[in-house]
Amino acid sequence: GPTTGGIILAFEVARQLGVRGIFAEKEGAQQRAFRRGFNINSGERVLIVDDILTTGDSIRQVMVAVTNKGGIVIGIGVLVDRTEQAIEFGVPLFNCLRSATLTYQPQECPLCAKQIPLVKPGGG
Numbered sequence: 579g580p581t582t583g584g585i586i587l588a589f590e591v592a593r594q595l596g597v598r599g600i601f602a603e604k605e606g607a608q609q610r611a612f613r614r615g616f617n618i619n620s621g622e623r624v625l626i627v628d629d630i631l632t633t634g635d636s637i638r639q640v641m642v643a644v645t646n647k648g649g650i651v652i653g654i655g656v657l658v659d660r661t662e663q664a665i666e667f668g669v670p671l672f673n674c675l676r677s678a679t680l681t682y683q684p685q686e687c688p689l690c691a692k693q694i695p696l697v698k699p700g701g702g
Contacts, residue, residue, distance in 0.1 A: 584628035584636075587657055591627045602640045610639040612647065620648030631656040631673070632681060634665040641667065 585601050592599030600618075602610035612618060624644045626637055631654075641651050651669050659673035662681065684690060 583630060587629050588627040591655065602643045610643040612643060618644055618647035618649035622649045623652045624649045625653050625655060626651060627655045629657045631659045631661060637667065
């Protein structure tokens, strides 16, 4: 799974399935990489697990990291899918809860238009 919210869920899903769990860390702004001794073997089948799906960017980055190592993404599992419209990843997507949440591009953000500062949870 992607860091950081998906790590605990990904490892527990792996434990329940009796397989190993690993995670991909951010590497720059748009990429993920396997570090800390984690790696994907060529031909290895991978289920990507994350806590929240909003834009799909983190999952796409992990998909690229997996395929760059020769792995095969067979599916995606998320705890909460809060996309407004379904995202197509090319593999099955499973969720425990689907709850569409409004998201805005910066130029469309009503709080930005009112000059109300945005706060990233946990980030200040």
